[in-house]
Amino acid sequence: MAELAFSVLGRLEVMVPARNGPADAGVARVGPIDTEPVDIGSRKQRMLLGLLLRSANRPVPSSRLLDALWWDGAPPSSSKVSIRLYVHNLRQAFGPERLMSTRHGYLLAVHPGELDSQRFEEFLARGRRAMEEEDVAGAASLLRAGLDLWRDPAYAGLTDCPPLGEESARLEELRLEALHERLAADLSLGRNADVIPELHALIADHPTRERFTAQLMIALYRAGRQAEALRAYQRTRQALVDELGLEPGPELRELHQAVLRGDPVAERKEPETRADKAGVPVAKAVQASVPAELPADMEAFTGRTAEAARLCAALTDDDARRSAAVCAVAGSGGIGKSALAVHVAHQVADHYGDGRLYVDLHGSTPGVQALEPIEALSRVLRSLGAGSSGVPADADEAAARLRTLTEGRRMLLVLDNAVDAAQVRPLLPASPTCGVLVTSRKVLATLDGAVHERLDVLPEDDALALLARLLGAARMDAEPEAAAEVVRRCGRLPLAIRIAAARLTGRPGWKVRTLADRLAAEENRLSELEIDDRAVRTSFMPSYRDLDYVTARMFRLASLLDTADLGVAAAAALAHVPVAYVETLLDRLADAQLAEPRGPGRYGMHDLLRLFAREIVLEEESEQESRQAVERVLLWYLATARTATKAVAATRRTRLLGLGPETDQAGLALESADDVYAWVDAEARNLPAIVGQATTPELTVALATALYTPLYLRGRWREQIAIGRLAVEAAARADDLRYQAVAHSDLGGAMTRFGDPAEGVTHLKAALVAYREIGDLWDESGQLNLLGIAYSKLGRFEESTASFLQALEHDRKQGNRSIEGVTLTNLGNVHQKAGRLAHAVKAHTESLAIAEEVGNTIGVAAALGHLAEADRMTGAPVAAVERYLAALDADRTANMLETPLAAEHWWGLGQAHHDLGERDQARLCRGRCAAILDRLDLISADERRTIETSDDPDTPEVISRNM
Numbered sequence: 001m002a003e004l005a006f007s008v009l010g011r012l013e014v015m016v017p018a019r020n021g022p023a024d025a026g027v028a029r030v031g032p033i034d035t036e037p038v039d040i041g042s043r044k045q046r047m048l049l050g051l052l053l054r055s056a057n058r059p060v061p062s063s064r065l066l067d068a069l070w071w072d073g074a075p076p077s078s079s080k081v082s083i084r085l086y087v088h089n090l091r092q093a094f095g096p097e098r099l100m101s102t103r104h105g106y107l108l109a110v111h112p113g114e115l116d117s118q119r120f121e122e123f124l125a126r127g128r129r130a131m132e133e134e135d136v137a138g139a140a141s142l143l144r145a146g147l148d149l150w151r152d153p154a155y156a157g158l159t160d161c162p163p164l165g166e167e168s169a170r171l172e173e174l175r176l177e178a179l180h181e182r183l184a185a186d187l188s189l190g191r192n193a194d195v196i197p198e199l200h201a202l203i204a205d206h207p208t209r210e211r212f213t214a215q216l217m218i219a220l221y222r223a224g225r226q227a228e229a230l231r232a233y234q235r236t237r238q239a240l241v242d243e244l245g246l247e248p249g250p251e252l253r254e255l256h257q258a259v260l261r262g263d264p265v266a267e268r269k270e271p272e273t274r275a276d277k278a279g280v281p282v283a284k285a286v287q288a289s290v291p292a293e294l295p296a297d298m299e300a301f302t303g304r305t306a307e308a309a310r311l312c313a314a315l316t317d318d319d320a321r322r323s324a325a326v327c328a329v330a331g332s333g334g335i336g337k338s339a340l341a342v343h344v345a346h347q348v349a350d351h352y353g354d355g356r357l358y359v360d361l362h363g364s365t366p367g368v369q370a371l372e373p374i375e376a377l378s379r380v381l382r383s384l385g386a387g388s389s390g391v392p393a394d395a396d397e398a399a400a401r402l403r404t405l406t407e408g409r410r411m412l413l414v415l416d417n418a419v420d421a422a423q424v425r426p427l428l429p430a431s432p433t434c435g436v437l438v439t440s441r442k443v444l445a446t447l448d449g450a451v452h453e454r455l456d457v458l459p460e461d462d463a464l465a466l467l468a469r470l471l472g473a474a475r476m477d478a479e480p481e482a483a484a485e486v487v488r489r490c491g492r493l494p495l496a497i498r499i500a501a502a503r504l505t506g507r508p509g510w511k512v513r514t515l516a517d518r519l520a521a522e523e524n525r526l527s528e529l530e531i532d533d534r535a536v537r538t539s540f541m542p543s544y545r546d547l548d549y550v551t552a553r554m555f556r557l558a559s560l561l562d563t564a565d566l567g568v569a570a571a572a573a574l575a576h577v578p579v580a581y582v583e584t585l586l587d588r589l590a591d592a593q594l595a596e597p598r599g600p601g602r603y604g605m606h607d608l609l610r611l612f613a614r615e616i617v618l619e620e621e622s623e624q625e626s627r628q629a630v631e632r633v634l635l636w637y638l639a640t641a642r643t644a645t646k647a648v649a650a651t652r653r654t655r656l657l658g659l660g661p662e663t664d665q666a667g668l669a670l671e672s673a674d675d676v677y678a679w680v681d682a683e684a685r686n687l688p689a690i691v692g693q694a695t696t697p698e699l700t701v702a703l704a705t706a707l708y709t710p711l712y713l714r715g716r717w718r719e720q721i722a723i724g725r726l727a728v729e730a731a732a733r734a735d736d737l738r739y740q741a742v743a744h745s746d747l748g749g750a751m752t753r754f755g756d757p758a759e760g761v762t763h764l765k766a767a768l769v770a771y772r773e774i775g776d777l778w779d780e781s782g783q784l785n786l787l788g789i790a791y792s793k794l795g796r797f798e799e800s801t802a803s804f805l806q807a808l809e810h811d812r813k814q815g816n817r818s819i820e821g822v823t824l825t826n827l828g829n830v831h832q833k834a835g836r837l838a839h840a841v842k843a844h845t846e847s848l849a850i851a852e853e854v855g856n857t858i859g860v861a862a863a864l865g866h867l868a869e870a871d872r873m874t875g876a877p878v879a880a881v882e883r884y885l886a887a888l889d890a891d892r893t894a895n896m897l898e899t900p901l902a903a904e905h906w907w908g909l910g911q912a913h914h915d916l917g918e919r920d921q922a923r924l925c926r927g928r929c930a931a932i933l934d935r936l937d938l939i940s941a942d943e944r945r946t947i948e949t950s951d952d953p954d955t956p957e958v959i960s961r962n963m
Helices: 043-054 062-069 079-094 116-132 136-147 162-188 192-205 210-222 226-244 250-261 274-278 280-289 305-316 337-347 373-383 395-406 421-427 460-471 473-478 480-489 494-505 512-520 522-528 536-545 549-558 568-575 579-591 607-620 623-648 651-658 673-683 687-692 697-713 717-734 737-754 757-774 777-793 797-814 817-833 837-854 857-873 877-893 900-915 919-935 941-949
Strands: 005-007 013-017 035-037 099-102 105-108 325-330 355-360 411-418 435-440 451-454 565-567 602-604
Touching: 005 116, 043 062, 043 079, 043 105, 043 162, 062 079, 062 105, 062 162, 079 099, 099 305, 116 136, 116 162, 136 162, 162 192, 162 210, 192 210, 192 226, 210 226, 210 250, 226 250, 305 325, 305 337, 305 435, 305 451, 325 337, 337 355, 337 411, 337 435, 355 373, 373 395, 373 421, 395 421, 411 421, 421 435, 460 473, 460 480, 460 494, 473 480, 473 512, 480 494, 480 512, 494 512, 494 536, 512 522, 522 536, 522 607, 536 607, 549 568, 549 579, 549 607, 565 568, 568 579, 568 602, 568 623, 579 602, 623 651, 623 673, 623 687, 623 697, 651 697, 673 697, 687 697, 687 717, 697 717, 697 737, 717 737, 737 757, 737 777, 757 777, 777 797, 777 817, 797 817, 817 837, 817 857, 837 857, 857 877, 857 900, 877 900, 900 919, 919 941
Parallel strands: 325 435, 325 451, 355 411, 411 435
Antiparallel strands: 005 013, 013 035, 099 105, 565 602
16 A cells, blocks of 8 residues: 555544655655545544554554553443454555554554654654754754644544553653754754744743743843843742742753843853753763664665564564564565665664664675674674673673673664574573564574564565655656566566666666666676676575585576476476485575475575576586486476376377377376366466477477366366467477377367367367378367367357267267267257257257266266256256256266366356345355356456355356356
């Protein structure tokens, strides 16, 4: 969701900025120029939001919310439900990534500059620093900017809630301090006359505030109004006596005497009050001994909202903690670990008032040796005030000294760029008042009790937002498509995006499209992503150099495939090593952030890492070794696809498995339909890429042929069409009629069922010609069947019927009962579509009998479903319900429950219940259908919701295409 503007310095408001405004006086801000308010609901809901803002970025226990919202009595029995409802409503307004449930309650994530009270306190702190540095005019400007944020008393209208009343009082005290300090700056600048009216008003509201009276006396005296200065003193003295029974303090009495004597007060600085003596000097003394070593927070830090919120929560949750809070952030080079750690450290800095220390451990800094624990300990101890003589030479003694110096102190250690847990462990304080934030390319799993965050690339919206903040909205808005392409070419890797933005910033004459086009060439992309001392390639190299030889070889070879991810068994074939060992290698790559676990037994590689590895392949692998590795894995896929087809296909398809090369690769052992479908689901995205990398036309067609049936039964028609086009192109190069016939047939079938039936007819006619030339009556029948289906989908029912009758004649001549049953099913379907229901029922009944005779369980399920639909079309919904239930039982027997066929049967059953007026049953059945189609990625989430919630939804295209 867009950045928000939370306002509590007055009535609680939340605004969504229409566009971002400029920062105020250098303070980070999301400042709305054109805004619209967010409806934050009832008073209780506003109060809950106020309580969450009071503890922004920290978890608020539910028990504390209950006590605060119902402070005036016992919470009602419905109170917990009410809180969940308020939270739900606020999530609807702000987004779930903003308001999160944690183990300890609820946490509202607030970005820097979004909450006006935080911005006010930042202005106050910066104004004070400016005054200490004798930049009086700057201090006045900063303090005035902070005070301008106030509209009314803080949390106006909600202060009867005790925690909000306390917070309002705290903020009001800070406001008065800011006023005093801004007036002091104005007096130092000689603005005496300007401040007099404001001070009169302040004293009227706060008659016992001696500091304001002192300032008014000085201003009046400097303006030549001595008598009025004396009267101001008398009024304040009387108020103190009347209200508190006290005389003015010594500072105000001394100032009164100076005015009486006519001392040259105008030449003096404003005298210290009791509050000054108790405040600023002490603060200065503390600041001088408090280490504040954090690097600056990145101005353009973007995204990572949920991760930052979890880390902030862990570092500020002191409840029942027995040791230091330790958070470990892991991720690949350039992913933004250090940026997130520094950002979070600034977010929680106020929680660690005794110091914030930062050490770069150089675990993956190119050309720099990683720090030994004793070196890092020495740096930390010196930061804590130990001189050179106070730092033990022994690492264990130094670690003990660190624990002593941090005991009971609120200190945060940021340990950036760690090699491993062993380097970090001696640097950990023991005190529960301390926090540690570690970054490493490895997951430091052996750090006991640590909270772990593993970073992935940025989501697309955040990646685009980062480029916009770095590049400027004008250039982004001028070329949005090119900007999106740059982000894609950068793989949404923060370092790559920052380098791309820097290159464009340094070349104002370049269009964004210029860089997008340069990044399009894979062989040059890493070279384009370099500027000054920053380079994506350089950030990856330390992780690679730390690998042992065998793991490094696995990394190189894994990059040779164009697939989205890689299974363990395929990786074993690629590297020619045992499966049991290859998983160890892939786990090592994952630990080094050079691969990403993508589910059980599967690993992926970032696009830029793949290009980096391919560069190394050219240097360290011979062309022959690379080619042999790819061939091994292609043959493994071929063997597995052939096994899959044998597990689920009828005889006709298994006859075609002899096409292409023989292989001694074992492939996966897929023994059942469930095994096949699980493999197809895991590999579907990869299969077109695998077929595209086939090294010969024969292998391309062989792979496509072997994959056809598993993909078809699983409803993966998009992949079928993509693979089919590759096979047709390859078959043309093979100059072999058999390959051409099979390739055209498979693409024609896929196009008929999922794509353009007219194009399907073209391919199927080409296949039919080739089969007739070969003299293959068996497969000629198959083409006639497919042509019949295509003609039927085009509404050419007579041509369709003729094709099926011709196929039926071939089937009976060949004595092929199984294919005869399939042809009868298809013939029944065209009769059904043409309205010849009696003929349809006859054909389906014969098809069912043959399927039962030959044991074709899928044929039984299909015939029962078609008969059920015929019952429904003839106005017999009760019979249709019975038949559809039988079809679903047959789906179960055939292991087809998670396929488009079963989805079709659930849909038909739902329609039959709808015909009977049984709306709830109808919705339930259609919901079952939608769930299957959604899991197969054949409908969108929105389509599924529409089907599940509508009384009479439209038939999904994927169902209507086949019914």
